[in-house]
Amino acid sequence: MANVSYEEYQKQQAARQAANGGNQKPVHFMNEWLAKDGDFVVVRFPYTSPADIQFESVHNVVGVFPGDKFGKSVRCTGTDDCPLCNSKDEAVQKRKLKFYAKFVVYNPTSTGAELCATVWERPSGFADIDLKNLMVEYGDLSNYLFKIVRTGKGTDTRYNIIPVNMASPVYSQPVYTTKDFTCLEGIDATKILSKSIEQYNQALNPTDNTTQHSTVEDFKVPESKEVDDALGLPPQQTQNVVTSQPTTHTEVQQPTQTVNTSGPTRYKF
Ligand SMILES: [Zn+2]
Secondary structure (H helix, E strand, O other), X not given: OOOOOHHHHHHHHHHHHHHOOOOOOOOEEHHHHOOOOOOEEEEEOOOOOHHHOOOEEEEEEOOOOOOOOOOEEEEOOOOOOOOOOOOOOHHHHOEEEEEEEEEEEEEEEOXXXXXXXXXXXXXXXHHHHHHHHHHHHHOOHHHOOEEEEEEOOHHHOEEEEEEOOOOOOOOOOHHHHOOOOHHHOOOOHHXXXXXXXXXXXXXXXXXXXXXXXXXXXXXXXXXXXXXXXXOOOOOOOOOEEEOOOHHHHHXXXXXXXXXXXXXXXXXXX
16 A cells, blocks of 8 residues: 555545535544643543443554554454454454543633544553543542643653643633533544454455445544654554642642533443
């Protein structure tokens, strides 16, 4: 497969959007927010308990999808006839558990912040260790703001999750304290960030009309790894470190918080 230039990538996205009636919901990728060392975003996770955390078993395939220089995750069928479980290539045969996170990013504006739906493919440890440790400390994560900070670059990149002091002048503003997950509705992070076996088969045999229905998933949003590749960025690294800050714990529990009484939608993966 030929690599896709960024210009070509944008053309493809425009075509997909047009094909989808222009109703595409804006979805952002973490590499847009955390492009370099020191970048950070303030986020709100929709996860209320460990029951909201679900993993996906995927195979990593390289050289099948356009712009997948670093590989693309293809979801295991979970059945004995999964073609990738039966691959002769040991690297492809190997399954990995991934967590497909979605959350709200607060993009600062002159009047406050714009709430942006964001998806992120993470190794399972992000949820199994980092998010669950935060749940032990804070319980329902949807009541809090966290800062995700990127440090380092290339293979030395790591992401720290730090609780935000919600009593501070900036983060005690209603735009931050009001719990609003509207922008996440209908967004399936797993389907956005990984491919189905049908899409894999079609990528192998693009002229095979029998599998074309699977491209419906393609119309939703761009693929993050295509963006990575088009921008010449290194693959995101897998290390996550939770920075424990017990002193901020009491601060974030102050009753300055405004909680949307309609309650959060529970997002399952
Ligand atoms: Zn499999």
